[in-house]
Amino acid sequence: MxxxxxxxxxxxxxxxxxxxxxxxxxxxxxxxxxxxxxxxxxxxxxxxxxxxxxxxxxxxxxxxxxxxxxxxxxxxxxxxxxxxxxxxxxxxxxxxxxxxxxxxxxxxxxxxxxxxxxxxxxxxxxxxxxxxxxxxxxxxxxxxxxxxxxxxxxxxxxxxxxxxxxxxxxxxVPRVPETVTTGPTVVHSSAFLSTIPKTFTDHERDWEFVVAGDGQSAGEIAYYLLDRYRNAGVHLVLPGYSLRATDNNPFANEQFFEANADDFQARDEANRRDYAGSLRTTNYGVVEEGFLDELYRLVYADEVRGRTRFVVHDGSRLTRAEDDGAGVRIGVDSRFGRGSSELRADGLVLATGYRxxxxxxxxxxxxxxxxxxxxxxxxxxxxxxxxxxxxxxxxxxxxxxxxxxxxxxxxxxxxxxxxxxxxxxxxxxxxxxxxxTFSPAQDDTATLLELIERCGSGTLVSAGPGEFPSATRLPLVLDRGRGRHGVLFGQLDRADPRLAALTGGKVLAVFRPDVTRAGTPASIDVRGGLRLVTDQDRCPGGAVGLEIEIEALSADRTESERQS
Ligand SMILES: Cc1cc2nc3c(=O)[nH]c(=O)nc-3n(C[C@H](O)[C@H](O)[C@H](O)COP(=O)(O)OP(=O)(O)OC[C@H]3O[C@@H](n4cnc5c(N)ncnc54)[C@H](O)[C@@H]3O)c2cc1C
CATH class of the missing domain: 3.50.50.60 (FAD/NAD(P)-binding domain)
Structure with a gap:
């Protein structure tokens, strides 16, 4: 780069x-x-x-x-x-x-x-x-x-x-309802740590907090407030019936595999919507199960002390919020027919996600x-x-x-x-x-790399430090995921005398694919920079690795192809 x-x-x-x-x-x-x-x-x-x-x-x-x-x-x-x-x-x-x-x-x-x-x-x-x-x-x-x-x-x-x-x-971009004005007492979760601890510095006071949301951030914020402000009350306003656990099962998680992302894209629109809807609980509106247990333990410990500090307002939607100087007034609509109500709090945190x-x-x-x-x-x-x-x-x-x-x-x-x-x-x-570097009219890079992969071994030529070029036939494995066009990897014994001649930096690797196949080049020349690798994991038993970063590829076509 x-x-x-x-x-x-x-x-x-x-x-x-x-x-x-x-x-x-x-x-x-x-x-x-x-x-x-x-x-x-x-x-x-x-x-x-x-x-x-x-x-x-x-x-x-x-x-x-x-x-x-x-x-x-x-x-x-x-x-x-x-x-x-x-x-x-x-x-x-x-x-x-x-x-x-x-x-x-x-x-x-x-x-x-x-x-x-x-x-x-x-x-x-x-x-x-x-x-x-x-x-x-x-x-x-x-x-x-x-x-x-x-x-x-x-x-x-x-x-x-x-x-x-x-x-x-x-x-x-933080999702904040138009009817809510943020400030030192009303914040989106993205500004939670930069605002709330500065606004509410007294950790002993009996603050009243409202948290709106039902995802991981809402759970973490509720826990933080209950844990750090030992006398505070926390009201959780959420749209569903209760907090729900993330679906972390390994089968559902396979949707995050590379191949499944391709498969998802190939579906038609209605099917994609259905698929994503059924697996939504792997990420949205859910809290890690182990974390929910921790939150429940914290809430239960309060009950043992004879007090209730955590109140869940289920089936509820926040409609508006403003700080009138005496505190935050929060409008809440019930989704389950309990009408509208107003909550008063010292602070409101919106764990309402992002657009x-x-x-x-x-x-x-x-x-x-x-x-x-x-x-x-x-x-x-x-x-x-x-x-x-x-x-x-x-x-x-x-x-x-x-x-x-x-x-x-x-x-x-x-x-x-x-x-x-x-x-x-x-x-x-x-x-x-x-x-x-690779004019598309000349050769198809991907095809050449595939042929190299199939050849397995190539002849390595290096001017090296000596007077004459050195040539050695060596199994070379192509890693297409690395370098600009790929990296070739081979191994020689540490004591191999050819090693000294190969350490000149730039090398030429010549591959000869099966020329009897129509359209196959007679040889493929690969130019690249060579690096020696002594990493024990990759080169066990006294071997030295040769890594050749491919810099240029060219193909010598068969006679019949040249004529056609
Ligand atoms: C609290 C939280 C925890 C999460 N944890 C996980 C998790 O554990 N695992 C997981 O898979 N996902 C998690 N996510 C999802 C998250 O989206 C990804 O982890 C990740 O952050 C996405 O990376 P990104 O680079 O696309 O976006 P972002 O991380 O949002 O990065 C965007 C970057 O763009 C910059 N930027 C924005 N506007 C401008 C501008 N106008 N000019 C210049 N720069 C700008 C920002 O400063 C930021 O650095 C989490 C999300 C949150 C909110």
């Missing part, structure tokens, strides 16, 4: 600009480095550094998925950016294993995100809030570029960048070119590219904005390794330097 410095004008645009640098685009940065390192990328992030749902980073709160579903492991276990690499780098690997914990705290996951993000600091502009995205016409009149206008959050200075492709990953849409103020000039479905949502391809009219030639990709067509995993972490690969591969195929 090229560093960010100095480019971004209309004459020298980036291949990719990522809007936002949360988990989705951090995963994209990894994929870009590992799959298409020649892409020029820039990421714009409004925060001063990496922060992950900071307002809800409650002490001890845990991830809802396994650490193995980090930003990259499920795509590339050998990546230097896995959660386990992070633990190793922090010197905690053995202690982490000793914990026997699959779900780290959210605080630790944020630290992992920061550790990865720091390794991409050269391609990120922090304190840069995206304001507007505009398509730009080139000399031929085609809309082939995007201009991104952003503001420095510290100085207010406006900056502009251009790119052939944008990857929008700005996350959701996800392309902001019309940001995308006003782009929206007319986007194809939309009957509900007015942008139509998004399998590769996460927003479908556009033919006039808009530049690529707009979205992460987390296609739940209706891509399934419930779309807003979550599980699919990030796969999604980022799909996006970066699509961008690499579409244009820019990869297309320049």
């Amino acid at each position: 090229s560093p960010a410095g100095g480019r971004g004008t209309a004459d020298d645009p980036y291949d990719v600009i990522g809007l936002g640098f949360g988990p989705s685009n951090i995963a994209l940065a990894i994929a870009a480095q590992e799959i298409a390192p020649d892409r020029s990328c820039l990421f714009l992030e409004r925060s001063p550094d990496t922060r992950w749902h900071e307002g809800m980073l409650i002490d001890g709160a845990r991830m809802q998925i396994s650490f193995l579903k980090d930003l990259v492991s499920l795509r590339n276990l050998a990546s230097p950016f896995t959660f386990l690499q992070y633990e190793k780098a922090k010197g905690r690997l053995e202690k982490f294993v000793n914990l026997a914990e699959f779900r780290p705290t959210r605080l630790e996951f944020q630290d992992y995100l920061r550790w990865v993000a720091a390794q991409f600091s050269g391609v990120v502009r922090y304190r840069t809030a995206v304001r507007e995205v505009t398509p730009v016409r080139d000399d031929d009149g085609a809309l082939s570029l995007f201009r991104v206008t952003a503001a420095d959050t510290a100085s207010g200075e406006i900056v502009e960048y251009h790119a052939r492709n944008l990857v929008h990953a700005l996350g959701g 996800r849409e392309l902001d019309p103020a940001m995308y006003g000039d782009v929206l007319p070119y986007l194809r939309t479905d009957a509900a007015g949502r942008p139509v998004v391809s399998r590769e996460h590219r927003v479908c556009t009219t033919g006039e808009l030639a530049c690529g707009l990709y979205v992460q987390g904005f296609a739940e209706a067509t891509h399934g419930l995993g779309d807003t979550l972490l599980s699919l990030l390794p796969f999604r980022s690969k799909q996006i970066i591969t699509a961008i690499a195929k579409d244009g820019g330097s990869l297309a320049r």
Whole structure:
């Protein structure tokens, strides 16, 4: 991946600009480095550094998925950016294993995100809030570029960048009813920790809090308030009959597999709605079962002391809220025929979730070119590219904005390794330097890589440090998930004299597929950079690994093909 410095004008645009640098685009940065390192990328992030749902980073709160579903492991276990690499780098690997914990705290996951993000600091502009995205016409009149206008959050200075492709990953916008005005006593969960402890500093007072919502955040906030404010009352306003447990059963969880996301997309619209509706309790309006038990124990301990501090208002919908100076007045409608009522409280927390849409103020000039479905949502391809009219030639990709067509995993972490690969591969195929290296008219890269995979072994030629080139026939395994076009891996004995001759850096690997098959090239030449690997896990028993990052591929066609 090229560093960010100095480019971004209309004459020298980036291949990719990522809007936002949360988990989705951090995963994209990894994929870009590992799959298409020649892409020029820039990421714009409004925060001063990496922060992950900071307002809800409650002490001890845990991830809802396994650490193995980090930003990259499920795509590339050998990546230097896995959660386990992070633990190793922090010197905690053995202690982490000793914990026997699959779900780290959210605080630790944020630290992992920061550790990865720091390794991409050269391609990120922090304190840069995206304001507007505009398509730009080139000399031929085609809309082939995007201009991104952003503001420095510290100085207010406006900056502009251009790119052939944008990857929008700005996350959701807190869902706050229009009839509610937020402030120091009325907050959305996204601002919970930054506001409530500052407003309610006296932990002994008998505050009255109302929490609206029925999901994990509502449960965690209710617990926090009951636990930290030992004399406070907490009223939970929720639409259903009671809090419900997350459906964590492994069969239901398979919907978050890569293959199932593809399968979901292939269904028709009615079937998708039905499918997502029946599995909604894997993520929405539910609280982790173990956590519900903890909350119940806390509430029960109060009952033993002869007091009730937790009141559930079931079948209830919050209609309005305002702080009149003497406290917060909260309108509540009953869904079960108990009419309307008013609750009075000292503080209100809205655990009402997030809206996800392309902001019309940001995308006003782009929206007319986007194809939309009957509900007015942008139509998004399998590769996460927003479908556009033919006039808009530049690529707009979205992460987390296609739940209706891509399934419930779309807003979550599980699919990030796969999604980022799909996006970066699509961008690499579409244009820019990869297309320049591999002219589509000449050879089909994917076909050549498949043939290499089938060959298994190739002849390795290296000028090496010596006078004559060295050539050695060696089994080479192709890992297509790494590097721009793939990485070849082979092994030699540590004492093998050819090793010295192969350490010259650049090598040529020649593969000879089965030329009796029609359309098969007589030989495939692969040029690449060679690296020696001594990692014990990959090279046991005194072997040394040779890793060749593929830089260029060319094919020598059979005689009959050349003539035809
Ligand atoms: C409290 C909480 C806990 C969660 N826990 C889990 C979990 O355990 N497992 C799971 O799978 N999912 C979880 N989720 C779901 C969550 O959506 C994903 O974990 C993840 O955050 C999605 O990443 P993202 O990068 O798409 O969006 P976000 O994490 O929302 O990141 C968006 C980024 O864009 C930046 N941004 C926004 N607007 C602008 C702008 N105008 N200009 C520049 N930058 C901007 C933001 O600062 C942010 O850094 C949780 C969600 C919440 C709210």
